[in-house]
Amino acid sequence: MSEQSIGTRCVQAGYTPGDGEPRQIPIVQSTTFKYATSEHMGQLFDLEAEGYFYTRLQNPTNDAVAAKIAALEGGAAAMLTSSGQAANFFALFNICEAGSHVVASSAIYGGTYNLIAHTMAKMGIESTFVSPTCTPEELEAAFRPNTRAVFGETIANPALDVLDIERFASAAHAHGVPLIVDNTFPTPVFCRPIEWGADIVTHSTTKYMDGHGVGVGGAIVDSGNFDWMAHADKFPGLTTPDESYHGIVYAEKFGQAGAFITKATSQLMRDLGSIQSPQNAFYLNMGLESLHVRMPRHFENGLAVAEYLAGSDKVTSVRFPHLAGDPYHELAQKYLPEGGSGVVSFELAGGRAAAEKFMAALRLAAIETHVADARTCCLHPASATHRQMNDEELVAAGISPAMVRFSCGLEDSADLIADIEQALAAI
Numbered sequence: 001m002s003e004q005s006i007g008t009r010c011v012q013a014g015y016t017p018g019d020g021e022p023r024q025i026p027i028v029q030s031t032t033f034k035y036a037t038s039e040h041m042g043q044l045f046d047l048e049a050e051g052y053f054y055t056r057l058q059n060p061t062n063d064a065v066a067a068k069i070a071a072l073e074g075g076a077a078a079m080l081t082s083s084g085q086a087a088n089f090f091a092l093f094n095i096c097e098a099g100s101h102v103v104a105s106s107a108i109y110g111g112t113y114n115l116i117a118h119t120m121a122k123m124g125i126e127s128t129f130v131s132p133t134c135t136p137e138e139l140e141a142a143f144r145p146n147t148r149a150v151f152g153e154t155i156a157n158p159a160l161d162v163l164d165i166e167r168f169a170s171a172a173h174a175h176g177v178p179l180i181v182d183n184t185f186p187t188p189v190f191c192r193p194i195e196w197g198a199d200i201v202t203h204s205t206t207k208y209m210d211g212h213g214v215g216v217g218g219a220i221v222d223s224g225n226f227d228w229m230a231h232a233d234k235f236p237g238l239t240t241p242d243e244s245y246h247g248i249v250y251a252e253k254f255g256q257a258g259a260f261i262t263k264a265t266s267q268l269m270r271d272l273g274s275i276q277s278p279q280n281a282f283y284l285n286m287g288l289e290s291l292h293v294r295m296p297r298h299f300e301n302g303l304a305v306a307e308y309l310a311g312s313d314k315v316t317s318v319r320f321p322h323l324a325g326d327p328y329h330e331l332a333q334k335y336l337p338e339g340g341s342g343v344v345s346f347e348l349a350g351g352r353a354a355a356e357k358f359m360a361a362l363r364l365a366a367i368e369t370h371v372a373d374a375r376t377c378c379l380h381p382a383s384a385t386h387r388q389m390n391d392e393e394l395v396a397a398g399i400s401p402a403m404v405r406f407s408c409g410l411e412d413s414a415d416l417i418a419d420i421e422q423a424l425a426a427i
């Protein structure tokens with residue numbers, strides 16, 4: 001059953017019931033698990049035996065769904081987290097500590113930017129941001145002796161820049177550190193960053209993976225390809241004894257394929273506790289079962305809307321990586337040959353006022369601080385997420401006051417375009 005297609009993995013991977021067992025993944029709604037002897041429980045705590053003991057560390061429902069996501073990304077191991085924010089924090093903090101440094105693409109989700117630039121800085125972890133289109137010299141100059149990871153997003157939310165994964169992976173590897181890629185927007189249906197050299201992949205499963213606006217969640221997938229022992233001095237957390245775990249050396253005991261996720265589970269999840277509830281993992285799995293059917297529709301709708309907008313004289317610019325003429329069109333052809341996401345951003349002639357009128361006139365598309373839902377949603381950053389900024393500050397931050405982010409759902413594209421048409425007419 002190796003090498004199944006991505007669609008078959010969406011439906012089947014991660015859980016194979018035996019005779020008489022539930023067909024659907026059971027929701028193991030239990031905080032704890034029972035054992036007959038203290039010796040047995042002791043072996044679990046020592047990581048000498050495998051088994052469940054407390055849901056903050058592991059739960060069978062979550063493990064089945066994580067195994068499906070690992071299979072989709074072509075990874076060696078995976079874990080679920082309570083949110084995408086927790087996934088990115090755990091992925092970085094698993095290999096960074098006070099005194100470390102991170103190189104990150106500047107085209108990333110605002111929440112992740114805040115996490116790296118501000119919150120992790122308070123923990124003593126420094127960072128340098130580089131444009132995804134920086135020159136080779138600029139990328140090289142971003143590294144320091146204490147750099148421990150490189151971070152980027154396959155398709156940036158909301159900038160829609162496409163990361164040159166091979167280029168960032170080879171720069172990371174030349175400096176003996178892994179590349180972490182947030183693959184939330186294209187999902188493994190359209191891009192599997194590990195195939196291009198990424199070492200660790202993260203997700204906000206809240207978005208397309210869930211796909212129905214049901215549950216906030218995250219996931220971390222380890223490729224198992226990064227040789228921690230070859231760079232042992234940089235990653236003491238994986239390559240030297242963990243005194244909080246009876247002196248276990250993760251990279252020795254669990255090998256290259258198991259070390260990263262085992263440490264993140266038994267140390268970070270134990271201490272920081274950002275577990276996904278089994279109920280939410282069950283909902284996430286329902287979303288994953290149709291991910292391969294939904295993603296092409298989101299993308300088709302995105303492309304149809306982008307092409308329509310590009311032909312309107314009330315629209316001054318449209319960003320959609322697969323639109324001819326987009327600055328990232330070439331990278332989209334390379335990394336996302338079958339599609340990207342359903343998110344389009346565009347600017348209206350007439351500035352902030354025109355954008356406000358357009359938003360107010362929409363009937364089908366709902367105003368939400370969300371993307372990647374089955375129902376089309378849109379946001380005017382200047383009056384929502386970035387409303388504390390004036391027009392000059394917005395421009396300095398790379399956000400036009402006239403910009404609208406439009407996340408195409410699964411409706412019929414003709415209806416989405418009709419809604420946009422009447423809203424443009426109302427400006």
Ligand SMILES: *Cc1c(COP(=O)(O)O)cnc(C)c1O
Pocket residue numbers: 083084085086109111112153156157182184185203204205206207216217218
């Ligand atoms: C939404 C998002 C996040 C944060 O995820 P939450 O589940 O909201 O915590 C991280 N990265 C990207 C690309 C996102 O779109």
